[in-house]
Amino acid sequence: MTNSSCPGPHKGKPVTKQRLSHWIVEAIALAYTSQNLQAPSGLRAHSTRGLATPWALFKGVSIQDICAAASWSSPLTFVRFYRLDVSAPSVTRAVLGTVLRQDSTC
Numbered sequence: 001m002t003n004s005s006c007p008g009p010h011k012g013k014p015v016t017k018q019r020l021s022h023w024i025v026e027a028i029a030l031a032y033t034s035q036n037l038q039a040p041s042g043l044r045a046h047s048t049r050g051l052a053t054p055w056a057l058f059k060g061v062s063i064q065d066i067c068a069a070a071s072w073s074s075p076l077t078f079v080r081f082y083r084l085d086v087s088a089p090s091v092t093r094a095v096l097g098t099v100l101r102q103d104s105t106c
Contacts, residue, residue, distance in 0.1 A: 020045070024045040024048060028043055049070070050081075053070060053078055053082040054082055063075045
């Protein structure tokens with residue numbers, strides 16, 4: 001990925017980890033504000049991992065596939081740190097549902 005939309009000396013150069021992280025946090029915050037909600041404080045790009053893995057399990061992705069995608073050798077990390085109930089009504093589910101519905105119309 002390159003900085004094709006960035007003006008100045010960075011145009012055409014590879015995107016840095018910091019820039020990509022900034023874009024991810026902006027996208028998450030935008031998802032919240034599009035629902036007239038305040039984004040959680042302390043939001044980080046790594047927050048996506050905490051939402052994506054239980055959401056994948058909820059949508060039917062196997063634990064083995066989740067572990068492989070996350071480079072985990074065992075499901076223990078998922079169970080200990082990332083297994084969240086995404087099926088219950090919540091702000092997270094409302095935001096993800098809206099983002100996923102908008103994405104499917106592209």
